[in-house]
Amino acid sequence: MLPVIALVGRPNVGKSTLFNRLTRTRDALVADFPGLTRDRKYGQADYDGYEFIVVDTGGIDGSEEGIETEMAEQSLLAIEEADIVLFLVDARAGMTAADQAIAQHLRRQEKKSFIVANKTDGIDADSSCAEFYQLALGDIHQIAAAHGRGVTQLLEATLGPIVAELAQQEDDIEQSDDSIAELYLEGEEAPEEGKSGFEDKPIKLAIIGRPNVGKSTLTNRILGEERVIVYDMPGTTRDSIYIPMTRNDREYVLIDTAGVRKRKKVSDVVEKFSVIKTLKAIEDANVILLVVDAREGISDQDLSLLGFALNSGRSLVIAVNKWDGLDNYVKERIKSELDRRLGFIDFARLHFISALHGTGVGHLFESVDEAYESATKRVSTAMLRRIMDMAQADHQPPLVRGRRVKLKYAHAGGYNPPRIVIHGNQVHDLPDSYKRYLMNYYRKALNIMGTPIKIEFREGD
Ligand code: GDP
Numbered sequence: 001m002l003p004v005i006a007l008v009g010r011p012n013v014g015k016s017t018l019f020n021r022l023t024r025t026r027d028a029l030v031a032d033f034p035g036l037t038r039d040r041k042y043g044q045a046d047y048d049g050y051e052f053i054v055v056d057t058g059g060i061d062g063s064e065e066g067i068e069t070e071m072a073e074q075s076l077l078a079i080e081e082a083d084i085v086l087f088l089v090d091a092r093a094g095m096t097a098a099d100q101a102i103a104q105h106l107r108r109q110e111k112k113s114f115i116v117a118n119k120t121d122g123i124d125a126d127s128s129c130a131e132f133y134q135l136a137l138g139d140i141h142q143i144a145a146a147h148g149r150g151v152t153q154l155l156e157a158t159l160g161p162i163v164a165e166l167a168q169q170e171d172d173i174e175q176s177d178d179s180i181a182e183l184y185l186e187g188e189e190a191p192e193e194g195k196s197g198f199e200d201k202p203i204k205l206a207i208i209g210r211p212n213v214g215k216s217t218l219t220n221r222i223l224g225e226e227r228v229i230v231y232d233m234p235g236t237t238r239d240s241i242y243i244p245m246t247r248n249d250r251e252y253v254l255i256d257t258a259g260v261r262k263r264k265k266v267s268d269v270v271e272k273f274s275v276i277k278t279l280k281a282i283e284d285a286n287v288i289l290l291v292v293d294a295r296e297g298i299s300d301q302d303l304s305l306l307g308f309a310l311n312s313g314r315s316l317v318i319a320v321n322k323w324d325g326l327d328n329y330v331k332e333r334i335k336s337e338l339d340r341r342l343g344f345i346d347f348a349r350l351h352f353i354s355a356l357h358g359t360g361v362g363h364l365f366e367s368v369d370e371a372y373e374s375a376t377k378r379v380s381t382a383m384l385r386r387i388m389d390m391a392q393a394d395h396q397p398p399l400v401r402g403r404r405v406k407l408k409y410a411h412a413g414g415y416n417p418p419r420i421v422i423h424g425n426q427v428h429d430l431p432d433s434y435k436r437y438l439m440n441y442y443r444k445a446l447n448i449m450g451t452p453i454k455i456e457f458r459e460g461d
C-alpha cells in the first residue's frame with residue numbers, strides 16, 4: 001500500500017523543485033518510451049528507501065473564492081486523498097497572506113499537515129522560519145529542495161510514522177482473514193523452472209481509464225457474464241473496490257477504479273475520477289486494462305495514464321471501447337490515429353470492443369492471461385545467454401570510439417516484469433536503437449507478449 005504525499009503551497013515556493021527531486025529516478029533500465037507525454041503533477045517516488053506517490057497540487061494559491069473553486073478541484077481532491085500534506089513556504093520571502101489562507105484551509109481539514117520551509121540555504125534559517133509557527137500547524141521542517149538538504153529528515157519525520165502504520169494495517173488484514181490477505185500480499189519468489197506463476201494465484205486486473213470511457217459499463221459487463229462467479233469481499237478503504245471472481249476456472253481479482261460495486265443502483269452518482277486511486281490500482285495490479293474511447297481519440301490524459309502504466313512495469317492490455325455503430329471510414333481513421341499515437345508501445349495487445357453490447361469483451365481475457373503468463377514466465381540463464389549470442393551474431397553491436405561493444409553474459413534479474421541482466425564491455429555506450437533491437441529479439445524468442453521486458457546493462461563480466 002503506497003502512501004500518498006500532497007505538496008501544497010503558493011506559486012514559486014519550490015514545489016516542483018521538491019517534486020522533481022523526490023521523483024528523480026535512479027535506475028538505469030531500458031525503459032524509455034519515446035513519444036510519451038508525462039503528467040508532471042503525479043509521480044511515483046522511491047527516495048532513500050521510501051516508496052510513495054507524490055502529487056504537486058499546483059493549483060492552490062489561497063486566493064481562490066473560498067478556495068473551493070472548480071479550478072482547485074483536483075487539488076482539493078488530492079489533499080483529501082493524501083495521507084499527508086506537505087505545505088511549502090518560502091523561508092526567504094517570509095510569510096504571506098496566501099500562506100495564511102492555505103494554513104487556515106488545512107487546519108479545517110482533518111489531515112496530517114506539515115509546514116516545510118524551503119530555500120533555507122545560505123540564510124539564518126532558524127530566525128527566518130520562526131514566524132511560520134503562527135500558522136499553527138506545528139513544527140517547521142527546514143529544507144533546501146534545490147540542494148536536497150533536509151529532504152531525508154523531512155520524510156523520516158512526516159512519512160515515517162505513516163509507513164509504519166500502513167505496515168501494521170497490512171499485518172492486521174493478514175491476521176483477520178488469511179484468504180483475503182492472500183489477494184493483497186503477493187509472494188515475491190519466482191516460480192519453478194519451466195513454469196509460470198500462473199496456476200496458483202488470482203490475477204489482479206486493474207481497469208483504468210479517464211472518465212466516461214466506459215470502465216463501469218465494462219466492469220458490469222464482465223461481472224454479468226454467465227461464466228463469471230463473483231465473491232463478496234468485505235471491507236473497503238477509500239481505495240478501489242476489489243472484486244474476486246472466477247472465469248473459466250481461473251481466478252481473478254478485478255480492481256474496480258470506477259466504484260461500480262459501491263453503487264447500489266445504476267442511477268447512483270458516478271464515482272469521482274481520481275488519479276491517485278488509479279495510480280494505486282496500477283501499483284497493486286498484475287495486469288492493467290487501459291480503456292480508451294474510440295470516439296474521443298487518444299487524449300493527453302490517456303497518455304499520462306498510459307505513462308504511469310508503462311513506468312510501473314506492469315503488464316498491459318488496451319481496450320478501445322465504443323467500437324459499435326461506427327462506419328468503416330471512421331474505424332480506419334481511428335485505427336491510423338491509434339497507430340500514430342500508440343505505435344511506440346509494441347508489446348501490448350489492442351482490442352476493439354463494445355462494453356455496451358459485449359462485443360469482444362471475452363477475448364480481452366485471452367490477452368490478460370497471456371500477459372500475466374508472459375510476465376511470470378521463468379527462463380533459464382542458459383536460454384537467455386543463447387538468445388543473446390544469437391542476437392549478437394545476427395546483428396553485431398556497433399563500434400563506440402573505435403572499439404566494438406561486446407556482450408558477454410546474460411542472466412535473469414527478476415520477474416514481473418521480466419528483467420534480463422547483460423554484462424559486457426562498454427555496454428553503457430550502447431545506442432538506444434541497439435537496446436531496442438535486443439529487447440525485441442528477446443520478446444520474439446521467448447514469445448513474451450503483454451508485458452514490458454527490462455534489460456539492465458552491467459559493465460564487465
Ligand atoms: P513552484 O512554483 O512552487 O513549483 O516553485 P519552483 O519549484 O518552480 O521554484 C521556484 C523558484 O525557487 C525556482 O527559481 C527555484 O530554482 C527556486 N528554488 C527552489 N528550491 C530552492 C532552494 O532550496 N533554494 C533556493 N535558493 N532556491 C530554490
Ligand code: GDP
Nearest residue numbers: 211212213214215216217258321322354355356
Ligand atoms: P466510466 O466513467 O469510464 O465508468 O464510463 P461509463 O461506463 O459510465 O460510460 C460512460 C458513457 O459511455 C455511458 O453513457 C455509457 O453508456 C457509454 N458507453 C460505455 N461503453 C460504451 C460502448 O461500448 N458503446 C457506446 N456506444 N457507449 C458506451
